[in-house]
Amino acid sequence: xxxxxxxxxxxxxxxxxxxxIEALRDSAPQEDDDGNPAxxxxxxxxxxxxxxxxxxxxxxxxxxxxxxxxxxxxxRLAQLQLWLAQRQPTLFIRDQAALLWGMSSYCTLKKYLxxxxxxxxxxxxxxxxxxxxxxxxxxxxxARRAADAEQFSAAVGAHRxxxxxxxxxxxxxxxxxxx
Numbered sequence: 562x563x564x565x566x567x568x569x570x571x572x573x574x575x576x577x578x579x580x581x582i583e584a585l586r587d588s589a590p591q592e593d594d595d596g597n598p599a600x601x602x603x604x605x606x607x608x609x610x611x612x613x614x615x616x617x618x619x620x621x622x623x624x625x626x627x628x629x630x631x632x633x634x635x636x637r638l639a640q641l642q643l644w645l646a647q648r649q650p651t652l653f654i655r656d657q658a659a660l661l662w663g664m665s666s667y668c669t670l671k672k673y674l675x676x677x678x679x680x681x682x683x684x685x686x687x688x689x690x691x692x693x694x695x696x697x698x699x700x701x702x703x704a705r706r707a708a709d710a711e712q713f714s715a716a717v718g719a720h721r722x723x724x725x726x727x728x729x730x731x732x733x734x735x736x737x738x739x740x
Contacts, residue, residue: 581676586628588669598668629662637662641677697723 593599629637640661644654654674658664664673685692704719724730 582631582634585634585669585672585676586631588666588672592666592668596667598666637673638677638680641673642681645674645677645681693726696726700726 641654655667655670658670664670700719700723704716707715707719721730
């Protein structure tokens with residue numbers, strides 16, 4: 562099931578987490594008019610002592626460091642996870658990323674979103690029992706309040722969902738109707 566989720570969501574496995582952070586650090590912060598990442602214009606190669614060609618070059622219109630730190634990337638991913646959990650529209654997320662982080666490349670933002678989604682799914686799968694317990698606790702409160710308000714069908718429905726979450730209810734409640 563985990564592999565199917567990874568395939569469907571385009572997730573990045575935990576073993577490649579550091580590689581994902583490095584890929585995000587190396588993403589282009591700008592894009593051209595067609596929406597493609599804007600990489601530095603080809604220049605005469607400069608050799609720095611001990612570094613391969615191309616390392617340490619800045620984008621033409623960049624004044625600050627081209628690579629955010631690991632802590633900045635983790636903070637960005639946490640913020641994106643919050644926006645995804647709040648079901649914010651992509652346009653809002655794109656505007657906020659440009660405003661807060663100067664990220665105008667949608668390709669880079671998609672990379673960040675993919676890593677944030679994969680981490681959210683990984684947390685859900687790893688902490689499944691905890692999430693089930695939280696949902697059962699919340700539904701017990703709903704069932705209690707419904708019973709106190711004498712809304713017994715709502716209370717029965719809440720208990721039915723609790724049984725489904727707990728795995729106690731496997732068969733359908735109503736038999737299939739004969740057509």
